[in-house]
Amino acid sequence: MALLFNNTNLLRAPLTLHSIPLSSTKQFPNYSSISVRCSSTNQQSDEVRDSDQDEPKKKKRLSEQSSWETKDSDGKDYLYRLGAEADNMNIAVGARAGVIDSLFAGNFLGKDSDIVFDYRQKVTRSFQYLQGDYYIAPVFLVHLCHIVKNYISNILNAKVPLILGVWGGKGQGKTFQTELIFQAMGIEPVIMSAGELESERAGEPGKLIRERYRTASQVVQNQGKMSVLMINDIDAGLGRFGNTQVTVNNQIVVGTLMNLCDNPTRVSVGQDWREGDITHRIPIIVTGNDFSTMYAPLIRDGRMEKFYWQPTQEDIVNIVCRMYEKDGITKDEVATIVNTFPNQALDFYGAMRSRTYDQSILKWVEDSGGAEDIGRRFLRQRKKGELPVFIPPEQTLEALIESGHSLTKEQMLIMESKLSKEYMKNMDEE
Numbered sequence: 001m002a003l004l005f006n007n008t009n010l011l012r013a014p015l016t017l018h019s020i021p022l023s024s025t026k027q028f029p030n031y032s033s034i035s036v037r038c039s040s041t042n043q044q045s046d047e048v049r050d051s052d053q054d055e056p057k058k059k060k061r062l063s064e065q066s067s068w069e070t071k072d073s074d075g076k077d078y079l080y081r082l083g084a085e086a087d088n089m090n091i092a093v094g095a096r097a098g099v100i101d102s103l104f105a106g107n108f109l110g111k112d113s114d115i116v117f118d119y120r121q122k123v124t125r126s127f128q129y130l131q132g133d134y135y136i137a138p139v140f141l142v143h144l145c146h147i148v149k150n151y152i153s154n155i156l157n158a159k160v161p162l163i164l165g166v167w168g169g170k171g172q173g174k175t176f177q178t179e180l181i182f183q184a185m186g187i188e189p190v191i192m193s194a195g196e197l198e199s200e201r202a203g204e205p206g207k208l209i210r211e212r213y214r215t216a217s218q219v220v221q222n223q224g225k226m227s228v229l230m231i232n233d234i235d236a237g238l239g240r241f242g243n244t245q246v247t248v249n250n251q252i253v254v255g256t257l258m259n260l261c262d263n264p265t266r267v268s269v270g271q272d273w274r275e276g277d278i279t280h281r282i283p284i285i286v287t288g289n290d291f292s293t294m295y296a297p298l299i300r301d302g303r304m305e306k307f308y309w310q311p312t313q314e315d316i317v318n319i320v321c322r323m324y325e326k327d328g329i330t331k332d333e334v335a336t337i338v339n340t341f342p343n344q345a346l347d348f349y350g351a352m353r354s355r356t357y358d359q360s361i362l363k364w365v366e367d368s369g370g371a372e373d374i375g376r377r378f379l380r381q382r383k384k385g386e387l388p389v390f391i392p393p394e395q396t397l398e399a400l401i402e403s404g405h406s407l408t409k410e411q412m413l414i415m416e417s418k419l420s421k422e423y424m425k426n427m428d429e430e
Contacts, residue, residue, distance in 0.1 A: 124219060124227070125191045127183040133325075135318045136180050142307050143181040143285065147228060150283035161305040162261040163284045167235075167291050168309035171345030173319065174287045175232055177309070182228065189228040189285075190216045197237030197253050206252035210269050213260060217267075217279040227282060234286040239293030254295045260284065261303040311346065313338070320349045327353075327395035336397065341404050348407065353395070355403035360393040 146164040153160040166174050182189055190212045197205045212229055219227035238250055260267065264281045291299050291306065299306065311319070321334045341348065367388045369377050381387050393399070 124188045126188060127179060130183050133322060134180050135322045137177060137315045140177050140181055143178060146305060147283050150281055153281060159302060161303055162264050163286060163304040165286050165291055165299060165304045165306045166309055167288045169345060170289055171347035172309055172311055173346045174309050178285060185226065187226045187228055188219055189230050192231045194233040194237035198249050202248045203252055205249050206256040207269060209256050210267050213267055213282055214269060214279055216282040220280045229282055229284045231286045233288060235288035235290055235293050241293060254298050258298055319346060323350060329395060333397045337400055340401055352400055352404045352407055355406060356393055356395060356399050364390050
């Protein structure tokens with residue numbers, strides 16, 4: 001199934017401003033990528049008249065928030081500003097002649113030399129690696145509906161939840177199917193993982209969530225693209241399992257997400273509130289395996305729209321069929337594989353295909369010189385371009401089923417052996 005989506009009718013982002021009068025900065029208090037240039041002729045003449053009558057005064061700065069100021073060859077003042085949110089923006093800043101002292105950007109280093117640094121940190125995700133024709137389950141159109149509803153919430157006479165919670169069994173392709181929706185809609189999302197929901201410093205994860213949310217808002221404002229804040233495996237960071245302890249950061253993260261749902265256009269990252277500090281409403285999508293382990297007020301219906309993903313037999317066959325399409329495996333053979341290994345997660349069929357490469361890789365290593373000292377010899381041969389050509393194995397139904405049985409055997413060993421109990425039995429006897 002192919003999804004085509006044009007987001008130009010949903011949002012009309014204004015043009016990015018590169019140079020504006022200083023008096024206009026109050027309208028853009030948080031846009032760290034704005035360079036401001038203004039004429040200070042009148043201001044300088046007033047200072048000259050004052051200096052004739054009064055004692056010498058300290059020159060008034062163009063802005064108390066600027067990082068540095070300088071004069072160009074034409075005598076005009078230039079202000080370079082790097083806002084507090086720049087560390088999470090997809091921007092590049094540096095030195096150019098006329099912006100900082102020409103001593104550091106002259107003929108010696110070149111007019112376009114960057115003597116400070118090339119400041120660029122990519123926190124958004126693009127999907128160039130998703131090449132080919134993939135199957136999107138029809139039920140995943142709930143993502144499209146959720147995103148569109150949030151972007152047009154101001155014209156809807158309805159309460160729209162900010163968060164979409166996608167949950168279900170392990171390895172069922174929740175994240176991958178969501179990324180396919182993003183690619184089809186032309187969305188550039190900001191991605192977070194559960195590992196970023198904890199820190200040795202109290203309050204840091206909550207601040208990071210707000211910064212990433214504002215970054216997604218800047219993608220809408222500056223790039224004219226739709227954006228989403230996505231948090232993967234959120235229950236692994238916020239869920240309660242057994243007697244696990246609730247940390248301060250867990251509480252702050254939950255409170256931050258609840259506040260975003262209640263005030264999606266007023267998001268602070270620690271600075272003083274300003275009247276014009278309004279952000280775009282950015283939909284949030286979270287994935288997880290068991291939302292029952294999370295704080296109940298966060299997942300209530302007014303804040304989170306919940307979607308349980310359990311692929312049907314038809315979904316599994318279609319997804320696996322696209323996975324094996326280049327191998328020449330027919331849809332009937334894929335159905336045979338799925339019926340042979342029922343109740344398996346989607347990632348099982350990918351691992352099954354990967355295991356069929358084992359014998360070919362071992363033969364390739366042997367052709368490269370064997371296992372002895374393979375690391376050094378392998379790197380040396382690769383550098384010289386002398387590696388033997390790797391020929392992928394021909395995928396057959398029999399080979400795939402054989403590797404599938406090998407994987408299920410390992411699964412059964414883990415469930416039946418339970419070596420952790422064997423290791424701890426002596427302690428139980430004591």
